[in-house]
Amino acid sequence: MDSLELIVDLHRDNPRQGPGGEAEFRQALTLAGLETRTSLEVADIGCGTGSSAIALARVLNARVTAVDFLGAFLETLEQRARDAGVADRIDTLKGSMDELPFEQSAFDLIWSEGAIYNMGFARGVTYWRQFLKPRGVLGVSEITWTTQSRPQEVDSYWRAAYPEIGTASEKFAVLESAGYSPIGYFTLGEHCWLDNYYHPLRDSTAQFLQRHQYSDDAVALVREGEEEQALYERFKAFYSYGFYIARKCE
Numbered sequence: 001m002d003s004l005e006l007i008v009d010l011h012r013d014n015p016r017q018g019p020g021g022e023a024e025f026r027q028a029l030t031l032a033g034l035e036t037r038t039s040l041e042v043a044d045i046g047c048g049t050g051s052s053a054i055a056l057a058r059v060l061n062a063r064v065t066a067v068d069f070l071g072a073f074l075e076t077l078e079q080r081a082r083d084a085g086v087a088d089r090i091d092t093l094k095g096s097m098d099e100l101p102f103e104q105s106a107f108d109l110i111w112s113e114g115a116i117y118n119m120g121f122a123r124g125v126t127y128w129r130q131f132l133k134p135r136g137v138l139g140v141s142e143i144t145w146t147t148q149s150r151p152q153e154v155d156s157y158w159r160a161a162y163p164e165i166g167t168a169s170e171k172f173a174v175l176e177s178a179g180y181s182p183i184g185y186f187t188l189g190e191h192c193w194l195d196n197y198y199h200p201l202r203d204s205t206a207q208f209l210q211r212h213q214y215s216d217d218a219v220a221l222v223r224e225g226e227e228e229q230a231l232y233e234r235f236k237a238f239y240s241y242g243f244y245i246a247r248k249c250e
């Protein structure tokens with residue numbers, strides 16, 4: 001199994017592949033202030049196994065196109081959508097977030113939780129803008145420094161892992177330069193990281209390691225996750241995911 005297949009195998013049975021939460025999803029959606037009299041066109045980009053895509057299909061009068069480049073995640077999503085009774089409102093699309101087959105101005109809402117870093121925040125919001133209708137809304141979560149300064153250790157770790165990490169005001173500036181008007185922002189609380197992401201992941205590692213007979217690669221992947229969690233627990237005062245809601249300027 002190559003490293004990508006291992007990552008898929010570790011994550012595919014979990015409800016989330018990154019920090020997030022149901023209440024936070026609703027808070028972001030409220031801030032989006034969508035007009036829901038007519039059916040909405042929605043895209044969820046980097047949808048993983050589908051917690052937000054399914055929630056969007058449940059609460060909105062909408063068609064949701066759920067995009068991910070990993071087919072295994074989309075299969076889990078499709079099963080979960082059937083179980084939730086919303087499969088008829090979700091289309092899955094296997095493809096890359098930086099090469100989307102959509103028409104211009106196709107969507108009222110583009111959603112993306114914990115995924116845009118894969119192409120970079122600035123590149124992502126700039127590229128996706130064309131697919132929003134005029135005054136369409138973007139709801140995107142992105143790792144964010146929550147203070148102006150921080151200990152060297154955590155600064156170095158995240159700058160190496162994701163050089164684009166920044167403060168909320170820096171992200172707002174990116175959104176404004178890319179042609180959006182920011183309309184809401186909040187940070188995800190600790191339970192979104194621990195209860196909803198790191199702990200379910202930790203609980204699935206014993207079986208994962210057994211499945212892979214404690215191979216060096218499997219052990220290394222688990223260790224990487226444990227180190228990331230330990231770092232979070234030590235330095236959570238300095239970073240979180242920020243949820244950014246912004247409207248496309250005309």
Ligand code: SAH
Nearest residue numbers: 016017046047048068069096097113115118
């Ligand atoms: N939104 C989900 C998943 C977040 S993890 C959640 O909040 O649980 C990031 C997701 O982005 C993964 O599912 C990964 O497969 C997907 N991804 C990474 N790079 C991608 C790319 N270039 N194109 C499309 N999806 C990508």
